Amino acid sequence: MIKSxxxxxxxxxxxxxxxxxxxxxxxxxxxxxxxxxxxxGLDKAMGLRETSLHTAGFIYGLMGTMIAIxxxxxxxxxxxxxxxxxxxxFPLPAYIPITFELTVLLSGVGxxxxxxxxNQMMPGVKKHHFSPxxxxxxxxxxxxxxxxxxxxxxxxxxxxxGAIEINTQVAExxxxxxxxxREQTLYRSDEVLx
Amino acid sequence: MSLLKYESELREPLxxxxxTYHQVTEDIISPIEAKPTRAWxxxxxxxVALLCxxxxxVYRETAYGIGQWNITRTVGWGWDxxxxxxxxxxxxxxxxxxxxxxxxxxxxxxxxxRAAEAMTIFAVICAGQFPIFHMGRVWMGFFVFPxxxxxxxxxxxxxxxxxxxxxxxxxxxxxxxxxxxxGLLPDLATVRDxxxxxxxxxxxxxxxxxxxxxxxxxxxxxxxxxxxxxxxxPLVLSVHTIVSFDFATSVIPGWHTTIFPPYxxxxxxxxxxxxxxxxxxxxxxxxxxxxxxxxxxxxxMNKVIVLTGSIVxxxxxxxxxxxxxxxxxxxxxxxxxxRVNIFSPYGWAYYGMMFCNVVSPQLFWSRRLRRNxxxxxxxxxxxxxxxxxxxxxxxxxxxxxxxxxxSWSIYYSPSIWEIGFYLGTFGLFFTLYFxxxxxxxxxxxxxxKHVLKTSGESYKEEMGKMERMDTMTFVSEEVGESxx
Numbered sequence: 001m002i003k004s005x006x007x008x009x010x011x012x013x014x015x016x017x018x019x020x021x022x023x024x025x026x027x028x029x030x031x032x033x034x035x036x037x038x039x040x041g042l043d044k045a046m047g048l049r050e051t052s053l054h055t056a057g058f059i060y061g062l063m064g065t066m067i068a069i070x071x072x073x074x075x076x077x078x079x080x081x082x083x084x085x086x087x088x089x090f091p092l093p094a095y096i097p098i099t100f101e102l103t104v105l106l107s108g109v110g111x112x113x114x115x116x117x118x119n120q121m122m123p124g125v126k127k128h129h130f131s132p133x134x135x136x137x138x139x140x141x142x143x144x145x146x147x148x149x150x151x152x153x154x155x156x157x158x159x160x161x162g163a164i165e166i167n168t169q170v171a172e173x174x175x176x177x178x179x180x181x182r183e184q185t186l187y188r189s190d191e192v193l194x
Numbered sequence: 195m196s197l198l199k200y201e202s203e204l205r206e207p208l209x210x211x212x213x214t215y216h217q218v219t220e221d222i223i224s225p226i227e228a229k230p231t232r233a234w235x236x237x238x239x240x241x242v243a244l245l246c247x248x249x250x251x252v253y254r255e256t257a258y259g260i261g262q263w264n265i266t267r268t269v270g271w272g273w274d275x276x277x278x279x280x281x282x283x284x285x286x287x288x289x290x291x292x293x294x295x296x297x298x299x300x301x302x303x304x305x306x307x308r309a310a311e312a313m314t315i316f317a318v319i320c321a322g323q324f325p326i327f328h329m330g331r332v333w334m335g336f337f338v339f340p341x342x343x344x345x346x347x348x349x350x351x352x353x354x355x356x357x358x359x360x361x362x363x364x365x366x367x368x369x370x371x372x373x374x375x376x377g378l379l380p381d382l383a384t385v386r387d388x389x390x391x392x393x394x395x396x397x398x399x400x401x402x403x404x405x406x407x408x409x410x411x412x413x414x415x416x417x418x419x420x421x422x423x424x425x426x427x428p429l430v431l432s433v434h435t436i437v438s439f440d441f442a443t444s445v446i447p448g449w450h451t452t453i454f455p456p457y458x459x460x461x462x463x464x465x466x467x468x469x470x471x472x473x474x475x476x477x478x479x480x481x482x483x484x485x486x487x488x489x490x491x492x493x494x495m496n497k498v499i500v501l502t503g504s505i506v507x508x509x510x511x512x513x514x515x516x517x518x519x520x521x522x523x524x525x526x527x528x529x530x531x532x533r534v535n536i537f538s539p540y541g542w543a544y545y546g547m548m549f550c551n552v553v554s555p556q557l558f559w560s561r562r563l564r565r566n567x568x569x570x571x572x573x574x575x576x577x578x579x580x581x582x583x584x585x586x587x588x589x590x591x592x593x594x595x596x597x598x599x600x601s602w603s604i605y606y607s608p609s610i611w612e613i614g615f616y617l618g619t620f621g622l623f624f625t626l627y628f629x630x631x632x633x634x635x636x637x638x639x640x641x642x643k644h645v646l647k648t649s650g651e652s653y654k655e656e657m658g659k660m661e662r663m664d665t666m667t668f669v670s671e672e673v674g675e676s677x678x
Binding site for chain 2: 013032033034035036037038039042043046048050051053054057061071072075076079080082084087091094095097098100101102104105107108109111112115116118119120121122123124125126127129132134135136137138140175179180181
């Protein structure tokens with residue numbers, strides 16, 4: 001999906017927060033804000049809902065618990081009941097260490113995979129980066145241009161709200177496979193404007 | 195939104211000097227972009243040489259059998275398992291720093307967590323080699339995993355502490371690796387976006403998974419880090435607990451004791467922090483990171499060392515007391531004759547352990563010594579030697595004399611290939627650490643930026659001014675209009 005965006009660069013958190021508030025109030029389509037570190041409270045200011053990644057982690061952990069208890073129980077009580085010095089076939093205390101480890105393992109691995117899926121991240125994924133300073137020292141606010149919006153007005157709006165650098169970029173919204181050492185022109189601006 | 199977070203002026207800054215976000219990036223990333231220094235090449239070459247010797251030692255053991263080692267009929271666990279427990283203990287500090295200190299909201303962890311986590315992962319890799327090659331027929335190592343097979347199916351024994359260890363160590367390695375790498379992604383993206391060369395663009399482009407710095411991604415990143423920290427906290431305690439079960443669930447005098455789990459965990463943190471100190475003192479010096487790994491960081495870690503060292507000392511004495519108080523003649527004899535008796539064959543190891551682990555860390559009660567870099571470096575080596583002695587004492591002095599004097603072993607000393615294997619893991623550890631220090635950001639760049647405006651030296655001065663300001667002036671100047 002190829003779109004046009006107005007990109008504003010901010011250098012100070014103190015300026016960024018009111019700007020985000022004003023952008024939302026003005027009804028502009030805030031695509032995203034790219035920051036070099038997790039700015040606490042920015043997600044709330046942008047109106048993003050809380051992530052439910054931890055719920056997924058809980059479910060994966062529960063799966064780990066059940067697989068461990070069920071697996072060991074089935075193996076030693078059903079599939080191949082061995083007599084270890086007359087001890088019970090389902091010794092729960094002895095199963096606690098492995099059950100705990102598998103709970104943690106499945107929860108951790110599951111959460112990381114879910115995280116990568118939700119963020120659409122993996123080796124070989126290439127995304128459009130609006131500014132190289134987003135991973136260095138600046139906060140990059142990106143506003144999507146819709147049919148109704150006026151590019152010049154938005155630029156002026158961002159300048160009034162303290163953006164130190166403003167430009168318009170044409171970019172693909174999602175991601176593609178690619179390498180960062182190669183220039184790939186997947187889009188041309190005239191296609192978008194047409 | 196004027197003040198992001200407030201921190202008292204009295205608290206020592208976590209980042210020294212007058213830094214901006216860009217300066218932080220410059221300071222930490224530029225060593226990656228520079229050519230490796232002479233010191234790096236020398237260190238790296240020595241490490242690789244040691245690694246090669248280790249590989250040859252392991253080749254001897256694999257090709258000719260376990261007889262290449264001097265282990266005897268009763269001392270079945272000699273240097274090999276001693277080294278396993280030693281390395282796995284060292285591998286506890288990283289996750290402790292990154293997980294437990296995250297939950298306790300200790301700001302100083304940001305300066306040291308990345309390198310400590312890397313160290314953890316490399317130490318666990320080294321530790322894993324020992325039980326694997328101790329199997330003898332290492333090509334059958336995968337038998338330890340429970341999978342449907344054509345041998346019955348024949349399952350491993352889930353009641354065995356050794357199998358618990360397989361699960362504990364492999365889970366610990368996996369979770370530590372994931373925790374470390376997900377934290378690295380934003381910093382690798384920083385390297386990618388600065389990259390000038392083709393190779394660096396490609397390599398860091400692949401390694402950073404296409405990270406953009408989107409707010410939603412950061413939100414998930416923080417949630418992930420918090421939950422992984424919550425999971426890793428009991429995990430890090432469980433791993434050395436389970437390692438101690440390898441001993442404690444047996445009936446050997448000297449091993450069969452309930453104090454082992456907490457005693458092992460405290461010892462692991464103790465030795466792990468010592469190793470972090472050794473590595474970081476060198477790293478901060480060579481990469482000029484004194485502004486990020488400050489004396490304050492070193493002191494904080496020395497406080498952990500004096501705490502855990504005292505717990506370990508307390509455990510040694512409790513263990514000794516209980517051996518006597520239990521009234522079990524075998525237990526008391528194992529302690530009296532095989533450990534405390536300085537003239538017994540391994541008496542030197544017991545007293546070496548006592549001196550290095552119990553007496554020497556007490557010097558850190560002195561603030562001046564805690565903040566002395568050279569002294570800390572020296573102590574970190576002493577502590578790791580002491581912790582090696584501890585594992586050697588626990589393992590060898592408990593088993594070299596069996597219950598019957600007719601079953602006592604001859605004096606056990608390692609063969610050259612046993613020593614070579616140990617040296618080889620040093621080679622492996624330092625080879626990996628050198629590569630890490632060259633190609634990865636050794637300090638969590640994004641996390642430093644996160645605490646910069648609350649805990650950076652120059653920003654704290656501004657905070658101090660605000661602190662002394664009149665209330666009404668503060669409201670009008672700092673909170674201003676945005677707060678209406």
